[in-house]
Each structure stands twice: as C-alpha cells, then as structure tokens.
Amino acid sequence: MAVLAVVSAVGMAVDERVLVGSPIWFKPLKFSISLLMYAMTLAWMLSLATRGRRVGWWAGTVVALTGAIEMVIIVGQVVRGRRSHFNYETAFDGLLFNVMAVTIVTLWISSLVISVLLFRSRQAGRAAAWAMRLGAVIALIGAALGNLMSQPTPEQQAAGGRGVSDVVGAHSVGVPEGGPSMPLTGWSTTGGDLRIPHFVGMHALQLIPLFLLVLIALAPRLARLRDERVRLRLVLVASGSYAAVLALVTWQALRGQALIHPDGATLTAAALILAGALAGTLVSLRTTPASARANDTDKELVA
Structure with missing residues (x-):
C-alpha cells in the first residue's frame, strides 16, 4: 500500500484523465493510504494479542490478501479508464465489482475475528x-x-x-x-x-x-x-x-x-x-x- 500510494500520487501528477468528476488516480491514492493505516494498526493490535495468536495470524493474512485483491481491481480499472465501484456496464465490469464485494465481506469477517481476539486477550x-x-x-x-x-x-x-x-x-x-x-x-x-x-x-x-x-x-x-x-x-x-x-x-x-x-x-x-x-x-x-x-x-x- 505504501508503494501504491506513491504510484497513485505520480499517476495524479502525470495522468490528466478525469472520471466521474475526479482525477482518475484519486481513488487508488485514497484507498492505498487508508488501507496502509488500517493494516498497520491491525498488525500492531495483533502483536498485543495474548490468546489465539495463530488464528490472529490467519485473520491478518486474509486481511492483507483481500486488501491486495481489492487494490489490484481498482488500479486495473483505472488503467482501463473505467469505474471500479458500482459498475455493471459490461459483464466483466460487473464481475470485477462482485469480486470486490466478496473481498470486502471477507476482510470484514477477518477484522471481526481480530476484534474478538482483542476482547479475549489480556x-x-x-x-x-x-x-x-x-x-x-x-x-x-x-x-x-x-x-x-x-x-x-x-x-x-x-x-x-x-x-x-x-x-x-x-x-x-x-x-x-x-x-x-x-x-x-x-x-x-x-x-x-x-x-x-x-x-x-x-x-x-x-x-x-x-x-x-x-x-x-x-x-x-x-x-x-x-x-x-x-x-x-x-x-x-x-x-x-x-x-x-x-x-x-x-x-x-x-x-x-x-x-x-x-x-x-x-x-x-x-x-x-x-x-x-x-x-x-x-x-x-x-x-x-x-x-x-x-x-x-x-x-x-x-x-
């Protein structure tokens, strides 16, 4: 996410395309920064867990993988010049958005598991x-x-x-x-x-x-x-x-x-x-x- 934030910032500087009233690289920039903060905080919290550390490792790994899949789709759609969210213009666009929906639900469930571990940890x-x-x-x-x-x-x-x-x-x-x-x-x-x-x-x-x-x-x-x-x-x-x-x-x-x-x-x-x-x-x-x-x-x- 840190690398992608830099890439997106460069994209905003050199790519003049605008999508739905916003610079086309603005969304991956925001998402990469947000996921960077989210992942770092979860990693820190997992390091403090005293119970279920193996479960926490798997939950953290799932968060990382689903976040990565989400960003691959977002950046891929930027390269194609198309919307990543809410887009059903073609069957392929709809498939990508549905995959994103599944990854977000999976990320949410994994975050819930981590939250439960925090409640159980001393x-x-x-x-x-x-x-x-x-x-x-x-x-x-x-x-x-x-x-x-x-x-x-x-x-x-x-x-x-x-x-x-x-x-x-x-x-x-x-x-x-x-x-x-x-x-x-x-x-x-x-x-x-x-x-x-x-x-x-x-x-x-x-x-x-x-x-x-x-x-x-x-x-x-x-x-x-x-x-x-x-x-x-x-x-x-x-x-x-x-x-x-x-x-x-x-x-x-x-x-x-x-x-x-x-x-x-x-x-x-x-x-x-x-x-x-x-x-x-x-x-x-x-x-x-x-x-x-x-x-x-x-x-x-x-x-």
Missing part, C-alpha cells in the same frame, strides 16, 4: 484494552456502513435496477455523482455523502488508541491523568462520543445533507453530543480516592 491496563476494543468495534460498524453505498438509488430503481442501469449504487445522496466536492476528501458539498460515515467509522481504529496515547503523554504534566481509572473513564467517554458522531454523520448523509451545510436539527444534535462529551469529561477527571486506587493495584491486567 492487556497491560484497562484503558489500553478498552481503547483497542472499542476502536475495533466502531471501525467494524464504519466498514459495514459502506454497504449503504452499494444499494440502488431511487433514480436507479426507477430505471429498472441492475437489469437496465449501468451503475448500481452511489456515494452521493440526493445529488448526482461527480458534482462539486471538498478538496482532499472529494466529499460532496451539495448533498449527502455516504463515504463520510464510512471514513469516520473505520478510522476509529487509529483515533481512539491515539487519544489514549495523548493522555499518557500528558500524564507527567497533569497529575489526574496518571490515574488509570481516570484514563479509562476518558477513553469510554471519547468512544461514546465518537460513536455518537458516527451516528450523526450517517443520519446527515442519509438525509441528503452536505457535511459543511448542516441544518438546525444537525447542529442541535451536534451540540448535544458536545455537551455530553464535556460533561462526561468533567466527571471523568474527578480525583479518584487514594483508597480506591490502592484497591485497584492488582487489577491492572483485565481480560
């Missing part, structure tokens, strides 16, 4: 254990939300579904594909975009453990963060808030609303999530009694 500290577990669970939800994009749009259903339409499924909701979009991400600025909850959910795998690492880095300067119980509570609050944000951006996208143009209902929901996160943070930061910390001395390793 970790050095409850905060670390739950940061990895909850990050993996939210990432699985985000990956599963990608299935929403494969469903036919109302316009495609009106056209007769797969039997008539050359394209079945879409990223955008309420607007045509390939319209005005945000820089870097390519997300729609005029309607809903189902790639947003997919992205937000999947990268909980990195962001929630990263949040814990920030807490640990700040602990030498902030006495309250040295308490394992406080860090655990903050991780739980952050995970709950992250899940709420994922639900919010999913709801927003399904209503055909652009991320950067929220309505009153979206802003109200966002304000409630923010208030809940702040309240949870304040409660989490309360000082743990010394007696409670002493009772927890022997509980640092939790299944």
